Amino acid sequence: MQERIQTTQVDAGIAKADVRGAAKEVSMKVLFAVAAALFVLAVLTICLYLLADAVPTIGKIGFVKFFTDERWLIRSERFGIGSLVVGTALSTAGALLVGVPVGLMTATFMSFYCPKWLYRAIKPLTNILAGIPSIVYGFFGLTVIVPLSREMFGGGGMNLFTTSLVLGIMILPTVISISENSLRAVPKSFYEGALALGATKERAIFRTVFPAASSGVLTAIILGMGRAIGETAAITLICGNIDNIPASLAEPFITLASAIASGMGYASTTNLERPALIAVAAVLLIIILLITTVVMLLKKKKY
Amino acid sequence: MKKIFMAIASGLLAVGIGVAAVGCSGAGDISVYNRESGSGTRDAFLELLGIDEAELNTGVAQLASTSAVITGVAGDKKAIGYASLGSVDSTVKALSVDGVAPTEETVADGTYKIARPFELMYDETKLAQNDLLDAFIAYLKSADAQQVIAEEGYVSVVSDATSYAVPTEAFTVTEIEASGSTSVGPLMTMLADKFETMVKEANGQDVSITVSGGGSGQGIADANSGKTEIGMASKEVKKGTDVTNENVTILQLCADGIAVIVNKANPATDIALDNLKKIYTDNALNWSDIGVEFSEE
Incomplete structure (x- = not known):
């Protein structure tokens, strides 16, 4: 990126860099948010999967017996x-x-x-x-x-x-x-x-x-x-x-x-x-x- | 905060010391090793000794593999355990049961008590119409299948087996089912997989041999009624009494022998079946109670 700025006109370059920078910032934000969402999803899936499987089973075994x-x-x-x-x-x-x-x-x-x-x-x-x-x-x-x-x-x-x-x-x-x-x-x-x-x-x-x-x-x-x-x-x-x-x-x-x-x-x-x-x-x-x-x-x- | 800490710590300490002080209960000196609940070897051992799982002396450890039991017995002077005959090595001593040593011969001919045959039942008259069944039965009798059986630790009972070749013509029947004993099931599944692969490689055909459970009784009933092509049983099956359909042929796939193993320092060489059953049901039993005296502690 730096090389490009040096080869273009400085003012235009800064303006472009700003636009690019802003776009980059947004995309990175989305990327991080997606990563975080995946992580939360993983935790929730594990918990839900286990509980959804376990509750009926305990019911079948018998809560007291279990x-x-x-x-x-x-x-x-x-x-x-x-x-x-x-x-x-x-x-x-x-x-x-x-x-x-x-x-x-x-x-x-x-x-x-x-x-x-x-x-x-x-x-x-x-x-x-x-x-x-x-x-x-x-x-x-x-x-x-x-x-x-x-x-x-x-x-x-x-x-x-x-x-x-x-x-x-x-x-x-x-x-x-x-x-x-x-x-x-x-x-x-x-x-x-x-x-x-x-x-x-x-x-x-x-x-x-x-x-x-x-x-x-x-x-x-x-x-x-x-x-x-x-x-x-x-x-x-x-x-x-x-x-x-x-x-x-x-x-x-x-x-x-x-x-x-x-x-x-x-x-x-x-x-x-x-x-x-x-x-x-x-x-x-x-x-x-x-x-x-x-x-x-x-x-x-x-x- | 610290006071709470101290209270918790001293509480734990008191519990620990209390637990330690209660000390040894009335357990005998025999270190009994078992496999874990669900293990096929354990199921077979209990079935052959006629012990219900709930009355089993769980002993000092229930280990998750044959090699763990062998290692445990090898390191524990007062130990007793059991393992599939094919996997016993020289680090432990296999006992004779009622005077019969556990060898492939005694297991195959049925004189060794802690052994059982794996029997298959199929309708002889169907072989002509069902070419897949015919081929699979031929494969089971072959040296290829018997080698798999031996590798899995079972005792082969077929003596003059030859190697198997898949017929060049495609099968007209592509699906058969075997049902019955859950002890035979895993071995059967393995053999079925190998056979399916062989057919696929030989003529590119996809055939399917389904193995389902239900127990030996179910296997006999299914063979009699013709509900499934092959019935499986993990006990001796008699023509006339068990197998009422006279078209059904009984084929012994192999035999399953379980060796009783003790530490090499144990002076015993033989154990009575009754005593073995006592050991595995009564946790207060000592080696001296069944006439085994260790020379030095």
Whole structure:
């Protein structure tokens, strides 16, 4: 474009460029709007498709049965998601128990204690951890943690302990990077003010900076929770996939996501088997939507 | 805010410790491995042992593939599992059942208990009018089809099969249907696809062999009534009692054998069918209860 302007008369050139520029601006606006519309359409289609498929299926299974039947046996057409929901909740709680303390302490270390050279090494590490495909975590769990857990508890080693540990590691990068960012977003003056008033470093961090960054830290935890709830590939390998409500850390269990993944290979489309899996997916989607909403509400705060 | 945090965190911790402390229930020391609900191998195993899915001892894991079960059993000293005979490798030990070792021969002749024949039924008198049915039956008996069957982990029962060639003339009938056992169905679908491709390549004709389900009983009924050209059953079918139409011929397509596998450290070499059924229904059972003593922990 610049070359053209130089070769034509300057005034005319500017006028032309203005017209062209305006046309370009409008066309780009349309392009972006279309892209945004496509994205919204994709989200809406997924939600509508799942719900439109799931609601009649749950009706056919029986609303009460869907939520209260104790067994999840696809082939016997027993579609009780109770053990799936409890399994998801327990493994998520376990993951938070492992991932949140370690993650928050790591974030604190990285933003307040860590020397610069070490920070330059740790920061990329959290990014790498975030980028590892989940099936790799699953394989790691299967070959390293499962035998360890078998040694500790007996049984098959595929249980709540194993899954919580692996999931806890998986949510670390989310917890670390988001809480570190929010800790750094708190104005230095808060921290310095606390020190000036005679607080120790620890007191300043935990009593002043952390409360100021609480919404960011909560967001980190909830996003970690979201990842743990939806995690599929890794969990399917290491949870045992048994429709059992675990009474101890050493018992196998099943989650919403792993039930879908392990059932999909065989589920028949001619009866309720496949539709029931879609209904489970819809339940999972609703849970994740709720969590996303909570995160959006939290985001209204400052840090 | 922090107080709420602490409350949540300590609550979770308490629950975690509580859950851990409740600890081991009354489960026995046998690590029972299953396939997931819906797996054909699992369906066959349960059917042959006469176990209802709801009373199954779900055990320590229900895995989504044969290789996952084999890997699990190979790494777990107290394990027991099952897998299609063709896929068992040397990392695990296959047990004899009631004194009969699981081999292709014992599965084929029916002496190994955890095996079942895949039977086809068709009307002999229709072969003359239905050239597609005639050709497809010939293909199923051929070495080409038996090779597919072996590759899928089933046991071939045809000994002197020859290779198959599609007739040069186009078929007058272009559509036939097979119905019945959902266990035979997947194998039949695969064979039908291969046959359709062979015909397409040989003379460019589009033929269609539809495979539908309904169960073995449906397959027998359809063959008797002539509703579909081929009836499929995954159990032994007897002429006279099951097959009442005297024109219907029974052809055994292959046999499906399931091996019972244990860890190599397990001293057992044989298991009684009754004990196997006990293991898969009673989750409080120990190896010592069925006379298997491990030498060292």
